[in-house]
Amino acid sequence: MSNIYESAEATLGFISSPCLTKVELRVACRGISDRDALSKPDPCVVLKMQSHGQWFEVDRTEVIRSSSSPVFSKIFLVDYYFEEVQRLRFELHDISSGNNGLRDADFLGAMECTLGQIVSQRKLTKALLKQGNTSGKSSIMVTAEELSGNDDYVELSFSARKLDDKDFFSKSDPFLEIFRVNDDGTESLVHRTETVMNNLSPVWKSFKVSLNTLCSGDHDRELKVAIDFTASNGDPRNSCSLHYIHPYQPNEYLKALVAVGEICQDYDSDKMFPAFGFGALIPPDFKVSHDFAVNFDEDNPECAGIQGVVEAYQNCLPKIQLYGPTNIAPIIQKVASSASEEMHTKEAMEYFILLILTDGVITDMADTREAIVHASHLPMSVIIVGVGNADFTDMQILDGDDGILRSPKGEPVLRDIVQFVPFKDFKHASPAALAKSVLAEVPNQVVDYYNAKGIKPKCMTDYESTRTFSP
Template structure:
């Protein structure tokens, strides 16, 4: 955009009715005291004229000068040399085009949650009342379930000693079927959780990098299809402090290049500062080597803030960033949504 041979460094565009826009032109100053030059009104159809390589121009008018100066004509001529139209696709465009959302659930079974036989435990086994993990799993899971393509949830646990040899594991199938860790709907995850809990020995440490890497492996395989029609979301339920923070940061940085997002739900009243740091809302998350995330893929939700809130409030918080994260990924790869059609259900979750 050229103004009397001078190139203004800032312009704002505002809608002014169904067919026209008001464009304000400013001279940008580093001290923040930008100088208002003037404005002009244009239609989208007029601006499109520059697509063919011909110049389009408008007089730039400053209302104050128009009143004060008798012979004032304009503050210059705005010349549009080139116009490029970029269509911004929405989350719904990709879903309608066949993008399939695949949710994976991961549950923290570390000893910091407390002995399940103790009523103070977040994993307390009560015959009639759901514990804190079950409350969060059902509340959040039912929200996510509506977005999942096949309603089958691979469910994993981490931080426990598991049968038969009771070795520590950070990515075991909650149903103990490593070949097929999928559960039918959130109710299936609930039943698998309730069945496995008495058989486990809660242990530690709280390492979440392995489960992130496990889901990232499937997301990486999907990326190699070039169409990346499946988008993976890892839902982690944990009680707090992460012990493999360096590896977790590295895993998140690598996962930010893949069709993948992570939702972390904090259970209980622990210090969740680590989780908030991973969320990246207060700054760009980096690996220890200094590599930044390609895009923000982590959303942290402290469940204690929503125990008495409406399902709508919880849903808004849990899924607040997911649509934009999905769109950001596809935009970064230059992948456009397909024309709406019937697409087959997803393939099984890979090991």
């Protein structure tokens, strides 16, 4: 089953698009193996980004002499595209003094991930790998801070007086690390100053830091998936069916699911996605359902990653009977119920994205309009991907780009939360183009909701966690 997922995933390509925002990345390593018994490594981290299957160097840190657990002061500033899979590679090298840069350096290991994984988790720690194996107990930690285009900055200056001597013969070589205390009690490095050699009253260089960097707290996005299992899709055993499962080639449902899900899964901390189906007769009594769990576990409909959703989808098909009608209001109401509960929590920091994959004209238009108007007051967005060649006029109405959507009673939506894209328009384009089209409006929808509610990320206003260390 993973072959289908990998086949769909491999078609995701790199396509340039306007930069959404910028991200600051900070790097630290732990447990780097010593070169020999008499000396520690002189580490440097090289950041590379993948484009068209090739790795290109973006930037590199300074070299920290004689350290097995370096915290680099270099900050990587990278462009961040919410709707793209941006693959990064962090390479650790041992650059001894007097050698010719990376050409003569010892390769100590590397870590690969996506920028979205770092941004969503804020702090990502992974083992360093060397030739496919873990490099001893060494690991690398990358922290991220998103910067808005109009970030405010503050200039900080620090000094110290009358530090204790290391011993009778030498003075301290102090540097300062500034940490931010997060909501969960953990700490994130904000800045590391230069080391002032042999000084008991150091004055460090001033530096600027974004106020956004000093803020903790974020809005989590949770993806929920809904798949159309109505009879109009065709018998899954027939090669003409939109649900036909080929042993090695993904059908259009799977292509759309992987294209959008590959992006969204980076923004969910536990990578567990509830997946639902609608319009099918389901076991054991084979009654029609419009909001059943694809894994048939109603108490826990979550699947492990997008690959887990793909596998649950493939396991589900032989056990159900495609039926109808095409009612999507129930699944919107189901997600809206979760969003409503979140809205009334103390933190109210979770935002829900419902991805609906469907092949045809919906049959409960009035109820769907009512459900969307209600959901427009909640922390949620609805993405509809039309699969096949049906008439999707109703979907365009729900999208609201040509006018304000209203409920049957005339109540307008509070904000536009629906984005519809017909998959057929992307037949000859990379699935990454589909992901960009359907996800481009999500960031603004998230911001519009929290701005309307007056909910902002929490911010640390003091610097109680500054600490001084000797190297």
